Amino acid sequence: MSCFLLGQSRLLEVTLSSAARLDAQQVNHYQLNLKLTCMGKKWNLPLSVEVFKAHDHPICLGRVFSTAGDKVQVLETVEPQSLIYVVLLRRGLTGFKMMLTSPRDAGSFSINELGQVLTPSQGLIGSAYKHFLLKILVTDGQGSSCQGTLTVEVLPNPSNKVSFRIQFQTFNISEDLEAGRMVGQVQANGSRVRYEITEPVPCPLYSISSVDGLIRTTAPLDLGRNPGAAVTEIQVMAYDPFQPSISAQLSVTINVLPTNTWAPRCTPALLVTQVPETIPVGSILMTLACSDPDSSSSTFHYQLRHHNETKSNHSFRLHGPVLEVNSALDYDSSAPSVQYRATILVTDSGQPPQTSEVPVLVTVTPVNEYAPICPSHTFRVREDAPHGTLIGTVLGSDRDYPPNSIEYHISDSSGNFYIDPRSGKLHLLASLDYEKEKTYMLVIFLTDRDQEQDSTHHRSGSCTITIEVQNVNDYAPECEPPFQEITISSAPSVNAEVTRLMCSDRDRPEQAPGAFSFTIVGGNSNGRFYMRDNILFHDVFSFQSNGLLDSHTYELLVRVADNGPTLPLFSTTAVVIVHVIPWMTTVPTASTKPPMVSSPTPLLVTRIEDYWAPEAWFVVVLTVTGVLLFTILGWLLCRWPGRMALSQQTHGQSSQTLLLDSTRRNENSTGDLRKKKNDETSSILSLVLLSLFQSMGFEMEGRGSSSLMAEPRTLLQAEIISSAAAQEHGAGSEANLNSMGKSCFKKLVAVLFWKWVRYIKGIQADSFPCPSHTLMTPYFPPAPPFLFSYHPRPP
Numbered sequence: 178m179s180c181f182l183l184g185q186s187r188l189l190e191v192t193l194s195s196a197a198r199l200d201a202q203q204v205n206h207y208q209l210n211l212k213l214t215c216m217g218k219k220w221n222l223p224l225s226v227e228v229f230k231a232h233d234h235p236i237c238l239g240r241v242f243s244t245a246g247d248k249v250q251v252l253e254t255v256e257p258q259s260l261i262y263v264v265l266l267r268r269g270l271t272g273f274k275m276m277l278t279s280p281r282d283a284g285s286f287s288i289n290e291l292g293q294v295l296t297p298s299q300g301l302i303g304s305a306y307k308h309f310l311l312k313i314l315v316t317d318g319q320g321s322s323c324q325g326t327l328t329v330e331v332l333p334n335p336s337n338k339v340s341f342r343i344q345f346q347t348f349n350i351s352e353d354l355e356a357g358r359m360v361g362q363v364q365a366n367g368s369r370v371r372y373e374i375t376e377p378v379p380c381p382l383y384s385i386s387s388v389d390g391l392i393r394t395t396a397p398l399d400l401g402r403n404p405g406a407a408v409t410e411i412q413v414m415a416y417d418p419f420q421p422s423i424s425a426q427l428s429v430t431i432n433v434l435p436t437n438t439w440a441p442r443c444t445p446a447l448l449v450t451q452v453p454e455t456i457p458v459g460s461i462l463m464t465l466a467c468s469d470p471d472s473s474s475s476t477f478h479y480q481l482r483h484h485n486e487t488k489s490n491h492s493f494r495l496h497g498p499v500l501e502v503n504s505a506l507d508y509d510s511s512a513p514s515v516q517y518r519a520t521i522l523v524t525d526s527g528q529p530p531q532t533s534e535v536p537v538l539v540t541v542t543p544v545n546e547y548a549p550i551c552p553s554h555t556f557r558v559r560e561d562a563p564h565g566t567l568i569g570t571v572l573g574s575d576r577d578y579p580p581n582s583i584e585y586h587i588s589d590s591s592g593n594f595y596i597d598p599r600s601g602k603l604h605l606l607a608s609l610d611y612e613k614e615k616t617y618m619l620v621i622f623l624t625d626r627d628q629e630q631d632s633t634h635h636r637s638g639s640c641t642i643t644i645e646v647q648n649v650n651d652y653a654p655e656c657e658p659p660f661q662e663i664t665i666s667s668a669p670s671v672n673a674e675v676t677r678l679m680c681s682d683r684d685r686p687e688q689a690p691g692a693f694s695f696t697i698v699g700g701n702s703n704g705r706f707y708m709r710d711n712i713l714f715h716d717v718f719s720f721q722s723n724g725l726l727d728s729h730t731y732e733l734l735v736r737v738a739d740n741g742p743t744l745p746l747f748s749t750t751a752v753v754i755v756h757v758i759p760w761m762t763t764v765p766t767a768s769t770k771p772p773m774v775s776s777p778t779p780l781l782v783t784r785i786e787d788y789w790a791p792e793a794w795f796v797v798v799l800t801v802t803g804v805l806l807f808t809i810l811g812w813l814l815c816r817w818p819g820r821m822a823l824s825q826q827t828h829g830q831s832s833q834t835l836l837l838d839s840t841r842r843n844e845n846s847t848g849d850l851r852k853k854k855n856d857e858t859s860s861i862l863s864l865v866l867l868s869l870f871q872s873m874g875f876e877m878e879g880r881g882s883s884s885l886m887a888e889p890r891t892l893l894q895a896e897i898i899s900s901a902a903a904q905e906h907g908a909g910s911e912a913n914l915n916s917m918g919k920s921c922f923k924k925l926v927a928v929l930f931w932k933w934v935r936y937i938k939g940i941q942a943d944s945f946p947c948p949s950h951t952l953m954t955p956y957f958p959p960a961p962p963f964l965f966s967y968h969p970r971p972p
Contacts, residue, residue, distance in 0.1 A: 191209075191211075199228050200228075201228045205228045206225065206227055206228070207225070207227075207228070208223065208226075209223070209224035209226065210223055210224070224240075225240070225243075237264070237265070237315050237325060239264065239265040239325070241262075241264060241313065241326065242323050242324070242325035243325075245326075246325060246326030246327060246328060247326070247327050248327070248328040248330065249262050249327065249328070249329055249330070250330045250331075250332055251296065251301065251329060251330070251331055251332065252301075252332050252333075252334055253300075253301045253302055253304055253331050253332065253333060253334050254301075254334045255300070255301055257296055257299060257300045258296060258297075258298055259295065259296045260293050260294070260295060261295070261296055261329065262293070262327055262329075263292055263293050264288070264292030264294070264313055264315070265292065272317055273317040274315070274316050275288050275290065275292055275313060275315045276313075276314050277311055277312060277313060277314075278313075278314050279311045279312050285299065286309065286311055286329065294311065294327065304331040305332065305333035306331065306332075306333065307330075308328055308329065308331075309328070309329040309331070310326065310327075310328055311326070311327040311328070312324065312326060313325045313326070313327060334368070338366070338367060338423065339365050339367035339370055339415050339417055339423050339424055340366045340367065340415075340425045341363070341366070341425050341426075341427045342364075342366065343427070344427065344428065345427075345429075345430070346363060346427060346430070347429070347430045347431075348360050348361040348429065348430070348431045349431075349432045350398070350431060350433055350434065351398075351434050351436050352398045352399065352433050352434065352435055352436045353436040354394055354398055355397070356394050356395060356396055357393055357394060357395075359393050360393060361392050361429075362390050362391045362392065363390040363392065363415075363427055363429065364390055365390070365415030365425055365427070367415065367417060368417070369418055370415050370416070370417065371415070371416055371417075371418050372386070372388075372390045372413055372414070373385065373413070373414055374411050374412065374413055375412045375413070375414045376411060376412035377411065380395075380411060381395065381396060382394060382398065382409060382431075383395060383409065383411060383431065390413070392411075392413075392429065398433050400433060400435050406433050407432065407433050408431070408432055409430070409433070410428065410429070410431075411429045412426060412427070412428060412429070413427045413428075414426055415427070434528060435472070436471075436528075437471050437525065437527025437528050437529055437531050438470075438471055438531075439469065439470040439531065440525070440531035440532060440533040441468065441469050441475075441524075441525050441531065441532075442467065442468055442470065442533065443466065443468075443523055443533055444465070444466045445463065445465075445535070446535060447535065447538075448462070448535065448537045448539075449540075450462060450463075450538075450539055450540070451540045451541075451542050452502075452539060452540075452541060452542065453541070453543075453544045454507060454508035454509070454541050454542065454543060454544050454546075455544045455546065456502055456506060458502050458503065458505060459501055459502060460501065460502045461499055461500070461501055462493070462539065463499075463500040464498055465499075465500075465521065465523065465535065467498065467523050467533070469527065469531075471525070471527055472525075472526075475525045475526050476526045477498075477525055478523070478524045478526075479495050479497060479498055479521060479522070479523055480522040480524070481493065481495040481500075481519055481520075481521055481522075482519060483517075483519050484518040484519060484520070485516075485517065485518050490503070490504050491503055492504050492506060492517050492539075493519060493537075493539070500521070500537065508541050508542070508543045509543070509546075509576060509577055509578040515540060515541040515542075515543075516538060516539070516540050516541075517537075517538075517539045517540075517541070518536075518537070519536075520534050520535065520536055520537065521534070523535065542629075542630055543578060543628055543629055543630070544629060545577055545625065545629040545634055545635070546576070546577060547576040547577050547636070548575075548625070548636040548637060548638045549573050549574065549583045549623040549624070549636065549637070549638045550573065550574060550575075550623070550638050550640070551572060551573040551574070551601075551623055551638070552572070553640050553641050554571070554642055555642075555643040555644075556568045556642065556643070556644050556645070558609065558644060558645075558646060558647065559609075559646075559647045560609040560610060560611040560646050560648060560649045560651070561609075561649045561651060562609065564605060564606060564607070564608070565604055565605065566604065567602055567603070568594070568603040568604065568644065569602075569603050570600065570601050570602050571585060571596065571601040571602075571603060571621050571642060572601065573585065573601060573621075573623045573638075573640075575623075575625050577625060578628065579627065579628070582625060582626050582627050583601070583623050583624065583625055583626070584599065584623070584624045584625075584626055585597065585598055585599075585600075585601045585621060585622070585623060586598065586622040586623075587603075587621055587622070588619065588621075589617075591607070591617070592606060592607060593605065593606055593609065593617065594617070594619060594644070596621065601621075603644075609646050610646075611646045611647070611648040611684070612652070612683045612686070614646065615645070615646050615648075616643060617643070617644040617646070618641060618643055618644075619641070619642045619643075620640075620642075621639060621641075621642050622639045623637060623638045623639065624636075624637045625637070648685070649684070650739065650741055650743045650744065651684065651747075652682060652683040653682075653739070653747035654680045654681065654682045654737045654738070654747065654748065655680065655681055655682070655749065656679065656680040656737060656749065656751040657680070657681070659749075659752065660753075660754075661752070661753045661754065662753075662754040662756070663675060663676055663756070664755075664756040664758060665715070665755060665756070665757055666757075666758050666760050667717075667718035667727075667757050667758065667759050668760050671716060671717060672714050673714060673715055674712055674713070674714055675706065675713040675714060675715050675753075675755060676712075676713050676753060677711055677712050678711045678737065678753075680693050680711065680737050680749075680751070682739045684739065684741075685739075685741075688739075692740065693737050693738060693740070694736075694737070694738040694739075694740065695708040695735055695736070695737055696708065696735065696736045696738070697734070697735055697736075698736045698750070699732075699733070699734035700733040701731070702727065702728050702731065703727055705718060705731070706733055706755070713735070713753060718759070728757070729756065729757050729758075729759070730757070731753075731755040732753075733752070733753040733754070733755060734751075734752060735750065735752075735753060736748050737749050737750070
């Protein structure tokens with residue numbers, strides 16, 4: 178198989194592999210596909226291989242000996258006597274002959290002993306488009322022969338025609354293309370083709386290679402300096418250098434595209450802003466205004482790139498150049514990451530595309546949206562809890578960030594409780610008393626803090642806390658009265674009620690009197706008394722001389738114990754003195770032999786009474802004040818009669834001067850009137866002093882001291898009476914009145930002093946004697962007559 182290119186033939190051989198083992202009985206035919214590339218063209222050629230048995234090998238091999246024969250194409254410019262085909266024969270064949278039996282018009286092709294078909298010696302010029310049919314005959318020495326057919330097609334010489342496949346060609350280049358760089362390549366059909374630019378001449382910006390048709394730049398393409406370089410049209414001619422008349426023209430347009438040097442410029446170039454967390458979805462944060470320095474008609478593409486958000490529903494979105502809020506911004510759930518970072522990418526439509534970045538930093542500020550709340554709760558505390566006891570903790574909550582940043586305040590007017598402003602711990606400040614207050618209702622006010630940029634904006638809430646005081650047994654029972662003295666008859670009755678002890682407990686006021694535990698712990702001689710609940714009963718008494726002799730007076734000590742509500746239990750002792758009056762018909766006890774009864778042991782019971790014991794300085798001050806008061810009162814009493822007499826005398830003299838005649842006529846009547854007034858004045862003074870004395874004497878007598886003051890009182894009364902009589906006989910002169918007043922005052926002071934001394938020295942004489950009972954009652958001296966007594970009962 179041969180391929181002829183530009184007058185040169187190429188022989189292709191297909192050989193059998195040395196490892197091949199052919200067996201005609203198994204496979205006698207192989208069909209091969211060969212890919213042939215010749216003169217820039219590609220062909221797929223089938224190749225059939227037949228396998229024969231060894232004793233009947235054919236003489237001729239190859240496609241040329243097939244029924245259709247073989248075909249070969251050659252150029253008319255092929256050199257004379259050039260090899261165009263080779264006939265294949267069986268190996269080892271000797272003594273064969275090959276010849277061409279073609280007609281005369283087949284040309285002067287020849288074949289040699291090697292089976293090589295050669296072109297005519299005169300060549301094939303002028304034989305283009307002709308087909309030559311060659312008959313090849315092969316014979317061997319044994320009379321075997323084979324005949325094949327070869328068709329030779331003569332092709333025209335390509336150099337005889339130069340042409341371009343297209344008439345117009347356009348190249349687009351960038352203005353930053355450097356000088357000497359390739360713009361593009363043009364190709365024409367033909368052999369030995371050369372190229373040149375025919376228009377414009379000269380061409381200042383471009384050149385073309387005459388051999389391969391490469392167009393290159395010859396100068397920098399700066400559209401800013403040379404706007405006309407944006408579009409350049411040139412004419413390229415292809416020709417045969419040996420036959421210049423054979424040529425073709427091609428129009429080439431070169432477009433210089435402006436280079437996209439500058440990235441878009443946007444305003445603002447950086448977005449740093451703060452927005453509240455309550456900003457509505459869809460709110461506009463920013464609108465970009467972008468421009469391209471390279472081209473005023475450039476369009477832009479916007480893209481938002483998120484940096485610190487992984488969720489699919491991003492917080493922000495872009496609608497063209499507008500940045501908007503895409504989803505709710507919750508500061509409380511995002512804190513402390515409350516800054517959103519993103520980048521807006523702005524890309525222009527130039528070549529190459531240029532991109533600008535606009536950083537975006539959005540800080541979400543907190544808004545105090547929710548008020549703090551706390552649940553209502555009930556705490557319990559013992560009434561004997563010490564100061565500072567932790568009662569409980571108020572648990573407030575706030576949905577704003579930072580969570581539970583709350584201050585606590587309490588509305589307690591009693592001042593018994595305190596709450597920590599930061600932790601909400603409730604403490605006890607004062608003592609509690611279940612008997613006075615069982616329940617406290619406290620309103621706890623909650624105020625949030627540090628949850629908004631405006632530190633003055635707060636939200637508040639409240640809740641009610643109930644504090645229940647738990648009762649503690651801290652009071653002993655109290656009986657009313659604590660001391661009873663009863664007189665009963667020794668009638669022969671059994672289980673006779675003596676008295677009922679009415680007791681109560683301030684710890685449990687609702688408790689019935691009979692709910693206490695009553696036990697006789699002393700004074701129950703011979704066991705004549707017993708308790709049933711709070712009722713005191715007695716048995717039959719015996720006052721027979723030959724039998725058991727009971728006492729006439731029983732001083733019973735009854736212990737009254739409470740039953741809670743908590744430990745320890747408290748008790749008190751009630752005293753019941755029972756005087757038994759023997760009944761004449763009292764039946765003696767059945768026992769004839771008196772039991773051995775030990776003599777009662779005196780019990781000392783302290784009776785606590787309330788009294789007031791002032792300090793010594795107070796007694797001295799009160800005494801001095803009393804003395805001064807009585808001194809001033811006595812002085813006024815002494816001066817008053819003289820003032821009255823002088824006033825009457827002055828009035829009489831004035832009347833004599835002005836009305837002398839009238840006075841003389843009525844002299845007797847005026848004297849009678851003066852005497853009557855003096856008598857009335859003396860009577861009034863006497864009555865005042867006597868009343869004062871009697872009142873004091875009455876008080877003194879009330880304290881059992883009438884015998885002590887009998888003589889001073891009699892003397893004072895006598896003095897007052899004698900002074901009054903002297904006034905009557907002395908016609909009410911001023912000297913007599915003054916003398917009487919001074920004398921009365923002296924007597925009065927003497928009486929008061931005497932009474933005070935007697936009280937200080939003989940204070941026991943004014944007290945009543947202590948009765949001689951087994952139950953010893955201590956004696957408390959009475960307070961001074963003009964002092965009041967009070968002292969708080971000891972706990």
